[in-house]
Amino acid sequence: MAEAQSTIGEDFTDAVLTGAEWDGREFEQCDFTDADLSALRTRNCVFTECTFTRTDFAESRHRATAFRSCRFDRALLRESTLDGCSLLGSSFVNCRLRQWVLRETDLTLAGMGRADLRRLDLRGIRFREANLSDADLRRCDLREADLVGARLLGAKLDEADLRGARIDADGLVQSSLAGARVDMETALAFAAANGLRVD
Structure with missing residues (x-):
């Protein structure tokens, strides 16, 4: 070679x-x-x-x-x-x-504060410990994305598809999630992060 x-x-x-x-x-x-x-x-x-x-x-x-x-x-x-x-x-x-088209791409530790990512297909993308503060992720496809440790303070995730995504409790509390699609595991984590009791 x-x-x-x-x-x-x-x-x-x-x-x-x-x-x-x-x-x-x-x-x-x-x-x-x-x-x-x-x-x-x-x-x-x-x-x-x-x-x-x-x-x-x-x-x-x-x-x-x-x-x-x-x-x-x-x-x-x-x-x-x-x-x-x-x-x-x-x-x-x-x-x-x-x-922007991303496939199987790693954005670990990337700085994307205030980035406009609306409606992008971000399925399976790795955002581990990335800075997404105040980023616009409305209507994004984030299925199976890895958001563990990501900074999501003020991030807009309204109407995003988060089914199968991994996201910390802090992210669930600090971001806007109106109308977002989530699986049962994330729904329960959201409830717990916001002090709700599910019986």
């Missing part, structure tokens, strides 16, 4: 890389500010502590790629797809995430 091509500390500011295809590449502490990465294709790549400020990821596709402790600031992720990816410890600030 060929050795991964590593790029450390490179400045990709304003780079136009539309439709590029990267396989097995590694990027560390690189700056992609204002770069055009639309329609980018990555596979088995690793981005560590990279900066994506106003980066255009529209319609990009990523498979088995890791974004570790990266910062996405006002990035455009519209219609991008992440399949089997990891975003461990990455943060998202004022990003456009409409029609």
